[in-house]
Amino acid sequence: MGRAFEFRKERKFKRWAKMAVQFTRLGKEIAIAVKEGGPLPENNARLRTAIQNAKAVNMPKDRIEAAIKRASEKDAKGYEEHVYEGYGPHGVPILVETATDNTNRTVGNIRSYFTKAGGSLGKTGSLDFIFSRKSIFRFQASDDLDLEELELELIDGGLEELYVEADEEGNDVIVVQTSFEDFGNMQRLLEEKGIELKSSKLERIPLSHTQVSEEQAADVMKLIDRLEEDDDVQAVYHNME
Structure with missing residues (x-):
């Protein structure tokens, strides 16, 4: 008990x-x-x-x-957005998006996490060939929604992919993907169609994947967990298979 x-x-x-x-x-x-x-x-x-x-x-x-x-408010603190790119344990590429009011603190912490995990930070743009920035929209699936018809209707918004995935509760969620540049176009189109979105984000999609063993993956996840615990970190992406 x-x-x-x-x-x-x-x-x-x-x-x-x-x-x-x-x-x-x-x-x-x-x-x-x-x-x-x-x-x-x-x-x-x-x-x-x-x-x-x-x-x-x-x-x-x-x-x-x-x-x-x-x-x-006039005296409200502002946040700067920065992206850090590097390689974690076992050569796994990791990209970190941050929003901070103290850049020196943030870059110092991010570099420290990578170093302690056996990885290293790289230059800005060093992972451009691995990650592509995409617009991702998610909304609840329903029986009265015809996916084939919806797919045709969303082409004007720059639709690249439309598929179904399960959320944390196991419910079907429709995912719509467009290019980074078409975020606004697709957002407006979905709003006009009265579709209530669960989320709409710019995400980094890996173009290739790194094969790792279970033990190696555990090492990489320790670094990712540490990064995600940092208050300045907004999102962390990797390309582990």
Whole structure:
């Protein structure tokens, strides 16, 4: 009984910790969007996207509104976005997206994580041949949605791929992929069609993969976990098979 309780308690704590990290990252995204295009979602596509993604992970409405209000204040801190590229243990390429109010702190921490894991940071653009930046939109599948018909309708928005995947609860989710440049076009088209998005993001898709053993993968995941624990890190990508 005691062990079962402790296990449930640990799982609950991990869920809370994961949620807290998500909220912090989304709060930064909201702040960056407000600084870029103002506090009105109807006039700011990036802010609409940030709010949409926040709602998708059940970020409370009052917390979203508070983040927008904070970012609208004249003395609100600003965040700079930087991308760091390098190779982790066993030569696995890793790309790290960050949003920070202290670049020196961030690059120092990122370099330290790579070095301690037996990897190294590379120059900006050194992984361009491995990762391609794509626009990814996800929304709930439904019985009354004809995928073949939808695929034809989304071609004008720059559709590259449309497929179905399972979310964490095992529900079918439709994924729409376009080029980086077509993010706005597809977002507008989906909004016009009344499709309620679960998320819309710019993601890094690997063009090739690195084969590793289970032991090697465990070494790489330790580095990725450490990177994702850093408050300045927004996203981490790798190309492990």
